[in-house]
Amino acid sequence: MEITSEELHSRLKKYFGFDSFKGDQEAIIQNLLQGKDAFVLMPTGGGKSLCYQLPALITEGTAIVVSPLIALMKNQVDAIRGFLEERTGVAHFLNSSLNKQQLIEVKEALLSGKTKLLYVAPESLTKDDNIQLLKQVKISFYAIDEAHCISEWGHDFRPEYRRIQVLIQEIGKAPIVALTATATPKVQSDIQKNLGMMDAIVFKSSFNRSNLYYEVRPKQNIDKEIIKFIKTHPGKSGIIYCLSRKKVEEVAELLSVNDIRALPYHAGLDSATRSDNQDKFLMEEVEVIVATIAFGMGIDKPDVRYVIHYDIPKSLEGYYQETGRAGRDGGEGQCITFYRYKDIQKLEKFMQGKPVSEQEIGKQLLLETVAYAETNVCRRKVLLHYFGEEFLEPNCHNCDNCLYPKKQFDGQEQLCIVLETVEAVKEQFKAEHVANIISGLSNSIIKSYNHHLLDLFGIGKDKSPHFWTAIIRQALIHKMLDKNIENYGLLILTDKGREFILEPEPMMLMEDREFTDEDDDSIIGGALKGGGGGDEELLAMLKDLRRDIAKKLKLPAFVIFQDPSLEDMSIQYPITLNELKNCQGVGEGKAKKYGKEFLSLIAKYVEENEIERPQDMVVKSVINKSGNKVYIIQSIDRQLQFEDIAEAKGMQMDELLNEIEAITNSGTRLNIDYYLEQALDEDKLEEIFDYFRNEATSESIEEALEALGSDFTEEEVRLVRIKFLAELGN
Numbered sequence: 001m002e003i004t005s006e007e008l009h010s011r012l013k014k015y016f017g018f019d020s021f022k023g024d025q026e027a028i029i030q031n032l033l034q035g036k037d038a039f040v041l042m043p044t045g046g047g048k049s050l051c052y053q054l055p056a057l058i059t060e061g062t063a064i065v066v067s068p069l070i071a072l073m074k075n076q077v078d079a080i081r082g083f084l085e086e087r088t089g090v091a092h093f094l095n096s097s098l099n100k101q102q103l104i105e106v107k108e109a110l111l112s113g114k115t116k117l118l119y120v121a122p123e124s125l126t127k128d129d130n131i132q133l134l135k136q137v138k139i140s141f142y143a144i145d146e147a148h149c150i151s152e153w154g155h156d157f158r159p160e161y162r163r164i165q166v167l168i169q170e171i172g173k174a175p176i177v178a179l180t181a182t183a184t185p186k187v188q189s190d191i192q193k194n195l196g197m198m199d200a201i202v203f204k205s206s207f208n209r210s211n212l213y214y215e216v217r218p219k220q221n222i223d224k225e226i227i228k229f230i231k232t233h234p235g236k237s238g239i240i241y242c243l244s245r246k247k248v249e250e251v252a253e254l255l256s257v258n259d260i261r262a263l264p265y266h267a268g269l270d271s272a273t274r275s276d277n278q279d280k281f282l283m284e285e286v287e288v289i290v291a292t293i294a295f296g297m298g299i300d301k302p303d304v305r306y307v308i309h310y311d312i313p314k315s316l317e318g319y320y321q322e323t324g325r326a327g328r329d330g331g332e333g334q335c336i337t338f339y340r341y342k343d344i345q346k347l348e349k350f351m352q353g354k355p356v357s358e359q360e361i362g363k364q365l366l367l368e369t370v371a372y373a374e375t376n377v378c379r380r381k382v383l384l385h386y387f388g389e390e391f392l393e394p395n396c397h398n399c400d401n402c403l404y405p406k407k408q409f410d411g412q413e414q415l416c417i418v419l420e421t422v423e424a425v426k427e428q429f430k431a432e433h434v435a436n437i438i439s440g441l442s443n444s445i446i447k448s449y450n451h452h453l454l455d456l457f458g459i460g461k462d463k464s465p466h467f468w469t470a471i472i473r474q475a476l477i478h479k480m481l482d483k484n485i486e487n488y489g490l491l492i493l494t495d496k497g498r499e500f501i502l503e504p505e506p507m508m509l510m511e512d513r514e515f516t517d518e519d520d521d522s523i524i525g526g527a528l529k530g531g532g533g534g535d536e537e538l539l540a541m542l543k544d545l546r547r548d549i550a551k552k553l554k555l556p557a558f559v560i561f562q563d564p565s566l567e568d569m570s571i572q573y574p575i576t577l578n579e580l581k582n583c584q585g586v587g588e589g590k591a592k593k594y595g596k597e598f599l600s601l602i603a604k605y606v607e608e609n610e611i612e613r614p615q616d617m618v619v620k621s622v623i624n625k626s627g628n629k630v631y632i633i634q635s636i637d638r639q640l641q642f643e644d645i646a647e648a649k650g651m652q653m654d655e656l657l658n659e660i661e662a663i664t665n666s667g668t669r670l671n672i673d674y675y676l677e678q679a680l681d682e683d684k685l686e687e688i689f690d691y692f693r694n695e696a697t698s699e700s701i702e703e704a705l706e707a708l709g710s711d712f713t714e715e716e717v718r719l720v721r722i723k724f725l726a727e728l729g730n
């Protein structure tokens with residue numbers, strides 16, 4: 001049908017109250033009204049719904065909207081009923097949540113021609129009853145929302161979506177509009193093929209969110225980094241995404257004990273708690289929500305100022321969706337991701353047991369994520385390239401790589417090597433394989449194809465496969481290589497790439513970043529990592545002080561504070577008792593008993609040297625996070641046998657002693673006399689105790705065993721040392 005732009009605008013105003021169309025909306029609607037198929041790629045929040053809602057109200061007949069989520073469906077129908085002043089019931093939905101009576105009402109409305117918009121879940125569409133019903137209805141057009149569900153390469157594959165085209169044939173032909181926020185070329189081609197709409201007009205909006213700042217940080221000291229980040233952005237709303245429910249709970253708790261108003265959100269919480277927490281976030285009663293990806297679907301808080309990824313997401317689609325929840329009002333939005341390669345391996349492990357084809361896809365998507373995380377190229381460029389869009393400016397001024405650029409080098413020669421190798425393996429292999437060949441890394445696959453016999457094999461052996469995959473990625477970004485759409489991941493040469501081989505020219509490239517795999521989960525549980533990184537001068541002073549105090553009290557120095565505690569003080573600069581307690585191995589008892597002099601020394605040192613204390617960064621740990629510790633403390637209070645405690649927790653005796661030692665060292669005073677009395681005779685006990693009291697120069701068990709002689713077992717010495725440290729140290 002023909003409709004003027006003026007008329008369309010007046011309908012927009014009348015039905016929805018908007019004065020103008022966003023982006024391509026008008027063109028998309030006009031296209032549909034002319035009876036042509038359309039394929040709409042628009043980022044989340046771009047306004048896809050209106051592209052089918054408005055024409056549905058204008059045209060004759062009923063528009064069928066296929067949408068995957070029952071919950072969202074109801075929202076949409078409510079929303080459109082809310083928009084329309086005369087609530088004549090023009091929108092309905094058909095899914096498994098309806099009861100018999102509701103179903104009858106929907107059927108009547110449909111057959112009477114009142115329904116302009118019918119939302120259907122794909123699994124309801126496949127039901128024969130429904131097909132028979134819809135056959136009797138005049139269909140104006142079909143809208144396939146969240147169309148990426150058709151593709152196994154999308155982030156939310158649903159097999160029922162694959163049958164849509166067959167069902168449409170059966171119900172009756174009408175124009176189709178497919179809509180999605182996932183725009184990778186692979187997904188796009190899957191959708192068009194599956195819906196038989198290769199000739200559809202493609203409307204693609206830019207996926208660039210220029211107000212979002214992208215940064216990837218190595219996953220080290222993550223808890224501190226996050227707390228510091230939040231504290232330097234007070235009063236602003238943020239979301240922290242974690243992959244597991246357990247992590248969500250832990251992080252939310254960690255933030256809370258550090259005086260940050262934060263709540264968890266994940267599918268394991270009951271729905272009342274969930275919606276309560278969500279409301280508190282929307283109403284700004286809390287500033288941070290810690291969530292699994294379950295959070296964010298359908299919620300629309302415009303002023304989220306940061307999105308932090310505690311764990312790297314499974315795919316760049318997910319990453320883009322989640323980061324996209326920042327800065328929806330066009331204002332500031334910081335997207336910080338913490339990355340270490342180990343997390344990728346974890347994700348790969350989770351995939352085990354799934355069908356092989358699914359694993360293969362999952363692995364490829366993960367590789368794209370790794371590429372993004374490790375790149376030194378503009379992140380916006382990489383991200384948009386992934387969505388099939390070119391970002392032409394050399395510098396986006398709003399990502400870590402653009403703001404803090406790395407040195408570049410002329411990669412002309414390296415590019416040629418890569419392109420020639422892709423040619424030599426006849427464009428039949430993926431990046432990993434090509435990089436291995438160039439580095440000269442032989443494996444069974446390479447041998448089975450005789451690729452170790454290629455002239456190019458090992459031509460770049462002075463560099464790692466990691467280096468060469470970085471070059472391959474940049475060749476992709478510069479459009480000298482492309483990824484095969486049919487067999488995703490196989491590298492193929494573009495015309496530009498072939499030309500480059502014949503006529504190479506200087507080309508500035510970047511090496512990837514190296515991410516170390518240092519583990520830092522140890523902060524939770526009170527064990528801040530000692531060893532290095534502290535203020536050497538202060539550390540020496542602290543050790544002197546410890547020696548003096550030990551002399552005065554006639555105690556071995558290690559009883560006062562052990563080395564890791566002093567090292568931690570030289571990092572944290574505590575000047576109050578509370579701060580001191582946050583240092584490794586310093587419990588309440590120790591802090592009170594010995595802390596004072598250390599605190600005044602540190603305070604003086606800080607003042608004299610004008611040191612900026614990392615106070616905002618001091619992370620209070622979630623005490624006794626491990627259930628074992630709590631259990632052990634309670635059991636010893638109840639004077640249970642160590643053997644029984646160990647058995648109850650499935651531990652060996654020496655593992656139990658490790659735990660007890662850790663508990664004692666961090667300042668919790670355990671009385672184990674009841675056990676010692678029966679475990680070893682009094683003389684022995686006294687002898688060991690005296691050794692530690694008067695002879696020992698360190699807490700070493702080995703030294704003790706040597707000094708005490710062969711009558712004593714390691715276990716006995718350890719038990720008495722626990723008593724000794726508990727009594728004198730705490």
Ligand code: ADP
Pocket residue numbers: 018019020021022025042043044045046047048049050
């Ligand atoms: P998408 O499905 O693309 O994520 P929605 O269809 O849910 O986006 O729309 C996002 C928001 O934009 C909604 O709040 C919607 O009311 C609003 N919106 C859509 N079109 C317009 C318009 N032309 N003018 C103003 N707001 C609009």
Ligand code: MG
Pocket residue numbers: 048049145
């Ligand atoms: Mg939508």
Ligand code: ZN
Pocket residue numbers: 377378379380381395396397398399400401402403
């Ligand atoms: Zn950039």
